Amino acid sequence: MDMDLGSTIIGAIAIIICAFPFIMMSRSRKKREKKFLQSLLKITSQNDCQINRHEISDNFAIGMDEPKNFVFFYRQIKGQEVAHSIDLGEIQSCKVINTNRTIKRKEGDQKVIDRLELCFIPKVRDKPEVKLEFFNAELSPQLFGELQSVEKWSKLINDQLKQMQ
Numbered sequence: 001m002d003m004d005l006g007s008t009i010i011g012a013i014a015i016i017i018c019a020f021p022f023i024m025m026s027r028s029r030k031k032r033e034k035k036f037l038q039s040l041l042k043i044t045s046q047n048d049c050q051i052n053r054h055e056i057s058d059n060f061a062i063g064m065d066e067p068k069n070f071v072f073f074y075r076q077i078k079g080q081e082v083a084h085s086i087d088l089g090e091i092q093s094c095k096v097i098n099t100n101r102t103i104k105r106k107e108g109d110q111k112v113i114d115r116l117e118l119c120f121i122p123k124v125r126d127k128p129e130v131k132l133e134f135f136n137a138e139l140s141p142q143l144f145g146e147l148q149s150v151e152k153w154s155k156l157i158n159d160q161l162k163q164m165q
Helices: 002-046 145-165
Strands: 053-056 059-065 069-075 080-087 093-102 110-122 131-138
Touching: 002 053, 002 059, 002 069, 002 080, 053 145, 059 131, 059 145, 069 131, 080 131, 093 145, 110 145, 131 145
Parallel strands: none
Antiparallel strands: 053 059, 059 069, 069 080, 093 110, 110 131
């Protein structure tokens, strides 16, 4: 009986020790997501807008106010913050820029993505394009869904632009 109690206590302690890092990572992720959402909401409030649709990733947050036709973007990498608000009324189209290179290997050629950006092309040719960087291989070693995100948002934004016409 005493041995069963001792084994149970040791087992419980082992489970707690193993679960602790996962609990801390989850808390850290939720805290970062909350901070990113607050930063995104701050940008929207500066433009008297609200977020109808949004997505939060490890290093960026993007949102859209569909009734007012605005897109908002917030990114933080290595302490550097980037914030954009884009009025879709001034935008002609939106496209994905996938900068990649090909690596030759014994098994065959392999494409490696170096950068993923969402590019907003303005209606007025004098204005510069606005590029939102979703992924940069120099800053982050691996993709974590950024390709799917950038393609999804390109489609959402282009659909919104079509509705505006």
